[in-house]
Amino acid sequence: LRMEDLPPEDTKRWVMRRKAEVVAAVRGRMLSVEEACARWNLSEEEFASWQRLIDRHGVRGLRATRIQQYRRKAG
Numbered sequence: 001l002r003m004e005d006l007p008p009e010d011t012k013r014w015v016m017r018r019k020a021e022v023v024a025a026v027r028g029r030m031l032s033v034e035e036a037c038a039r040w041n042l043s044e045e046e047f048a049s050w051q052r053l054i055d056r057h058g059v060r061g062l063r064a065t066r067i068q069q070y071r072r073k074a075g
Contacts, residue, residue, distance in 0.1 A: 001025060009039055016062035019050045 006025055007018040022040065025031050026047075037044055053061035 001028060001030065003030060007040065011040060016059055019062045020054065020059045022047070023050050023054055 001021065001024055003025075006021055007014075011018060022036055022042075026033055026036050031039070033044060033047055036042065037047055050062060
């Protein structure tokens, strides 16, 4: 993964692949959480939720339709 491979800074539509790339960049120490959040205008809570979903359910857990299902199961 290279910086050039990351989503554009003005990304509005976050598909699971893009979310996974950003999480991988932070985990690979290309960016800090703070830098990633500032670059893509994300809250730290939103980014942390992406990390939790990947850890619990893999990249497929980042699908918007899956998030609703996982939240219902957790509740």
